[in-house]
Amino acid sequence: MELRQFNGQGIKAFRALIDAEREKVEPRKPALVAEPFFLEVDAIANDPEMTIPVPGGEEIDPKIQFKDRFHMGDYLSQVLPSDLSVVQHSNAGLWAWVSAIYLRQLLERQKKGGRSKLWSAYRYIPGEYQKFRYYRHLAFMSFWLRRAFGEEVAKFFLSRPAHAHSDAMEQLYTQDRDFLASKGLMKAAVEMYIDPTTGTMKRNALGKATPGSARRLATKIAKQLQMNYDLQSMDKNEIYALLPPEFDDWRPSTIGA
Amino acid sequence: MAVRTTFVDKWNYTNRKRIKQKPELFIVEQVSRTPNTVNLRVQWDQAEILKESRVDPSIKRLLVLDVLFLGNTQRLELPEGGAAEEFVIEECPDNAILEFRLKLVSNEEETRGVLLAATSPFKLKTGLGPNEGSFVTSGFFHPELSDSLGSRIWAVTWPAPDAPVISLNRSYFEKSKDKPYFAAHLFPEILRAVIGGILLRNDDLEVIEEQSAADEWLNFVEQILEFPLRGDDAELEAGNEERLELVEKIVSAFADRKWRNGNTLLEELI
Structure with missing residues (x-):
């Protein structure tokens, strides 16, 4: 039509x-x-x-x-x-x-x-x-x-039914200044929290008290890092190098080995 | 670059310096806006920024202005030295509120990416015209004149945690508004009531809606009185006692500031 x-x-x-x-x-x-x-x-x-x-x-x-x-x-x-x-x-x-x-x-x-x-x-x-x-x-x-951030970031937030407002959106998108603004950080987040086989967010990835969760990354760690580093100019591996050990279990095994 | 292996329980652990939002250091102004683009004029003096921020000028560095909107960041690289240049921000919806952050970033091999100095994120005034480092000062004090306050001169009510409403006794206002005692007596106490109310009613100031009454009061305290309450430099304590102490400091700074004819409000009165 x-x-x-x-x-x-x-x-x-x-x-x-x-x-x-x-x-x-x-x-x-x-x-x-x-x-x-x-x-x-x-x-x-x-x-x-x-x-x-x-x-x-x-x-x-x-x-x-x-x-x-x-x-x-x-x-x-x-x-x-x-x-x-x-x-x-x-x-x-x-x-x-x-x-x-x-x-x-x-x-x-x-x-x-x-x-x-x-x-x-x-x-x-x-x-x-x-x-x-x-x-x-x-x-x-x-x-x-999809238009402004590309496929990877869009999948991170939008791997939900068409009717579903996403927790990731509510918890993480609102941290736009610290989290979305860094392409390297978003690439690391996709790698750590999206299950590559299902394309959906891993279990407990949004846990408030879960060590190394996406929520902690966006609301605590990214806020602190962006006070001290220019995250916008850093690539994924440089970001990984800055993350504390609580994120180790979420990282793909080939990274930082 | 140093590898970070532990969580450091301190916000500014690389000794990043602060770039103050002063027009002699930099000015950002919106020249024009279309449904798709924003034209900005940026003026800067890198030598003054280095001097004011106490950053070693021998360090290799980049001066950048990040423009943030709807989760996007567009970066303007400001050439060495100082100049005034116009920039076009593309793909910017006309209802998006722009935020800016000026940064000095290390370009030395060992410390590449470390922030040497930065401003807190700041916004411009809405509409066209010059915006000197986003000093948002215009017209946020809108008291309602009231005939129902009885013997009280003023009151603050809170229909919502981010919406202080100030009522002023109409008779008192009409009799006193042009007298020096009006500002000296009222303004510091109203500021105390409003800022105290905002800090005690809102645990997280970062989620206060933009352009709400509370946001405008916070902008005033942050930009005119220079108390960073939100953003990078904010080290706002969670406890009520600590927040009330901060309110006292803010009111003192307000009272000590030279507002008119080089005088404080009290000096103007006496």
Whole structure:
């Protein structure tokens, strides 16, 4: 189908549908929605009165099934226009529309009952930029990590189902100044914490008290190292050389042997 | 480079020096911004930076300005000496808030990559215009004039831990706002209440939302009064006693500072 985005009326209508469901539950619980809700969303996403074509946009496949968030980000980074002004977070019309056409995949389906969990609107409609909220937009962040950081880093954060906000994102992405800013550090993190056979994060990698965990690396060790070293200019092996022994068990055996 | 084999329980263990955010050392200003790019003008004086930071000028080094946004870093290498140059930051969304860090990095073979000196991360004022080392001073003090404070002159309330709201007795304000005693009597005590409230209500200052009221007060304390509360140089204690002691130091620094006509607020009054 043609790549489109919501106009102001479309965003308002999409938000109204979400808010109407969210008002039925307590703020910290998911609203449970079923097929009639999705059909209403489909209707506005396909309504020419509520959408406009995306400048420079081509075709997008609304039927594609995403294996995980990385797949979603990878696909969107291929089919969306390259012009940043069109695809950035502040273009709420685009990101709300993309969320609308893939909404069935962005909501976790209940194991029993067949209904799906609808959370706060900011997961589906970008709001004002807020440092500790913008990264929770499921579709945008999948796209942005793939586009801005490349395959390796994107896999680190996005090896999760399309509907899942990742703990890695919440715990580690927010440490962007110290952690993501160093390519060498990110390469070491991918090597240490991603299981190469499954492509998913190793057990306890996000443990708060686990020695050598990714969480400790991002929230404690990287903060300290970047006070003393220019991590941005260091490669992976130079970073390994700085890490204390608690990281030894996580490192590939060939490194530092 | 020295290999680090143990965790060192000290933040600055390589004796990195601090580059102060002074316009005579460097100025960063936003010239223009498009949906995709930011044009920056950077002016610097490396000799002054070395002198102020007490870094040995014979060490081989690089002076770099890192620009951080949405997890990205773009590095501007500033040539030896001093100059003023314009740089274009590409692929920068128009709602991204830029953070900067100026660094002197060792380029000696034995110590390559070690930071010799650096600023704490800093931001520019929003909008166009000169931003001297990000001195964010404009208009963060927005008291609400109140008719319901009774006999009280002012009060601070906290709808959220990062949202102090200052109420001022309207009658008192209208009668006193242009008198020297107004600032001398009120400002230090309001500062004490607000900063004390922020430090005791927020264990981790790093997660305070940008551009919130608390963020603006912290910027003021960090950049004008020069108490690093967040970032690299912050050595903020966790205990309440220690934080209250710090609040006293901040209020003293505020009271001791020459604000107008080369006078402290008290000198202006008496």
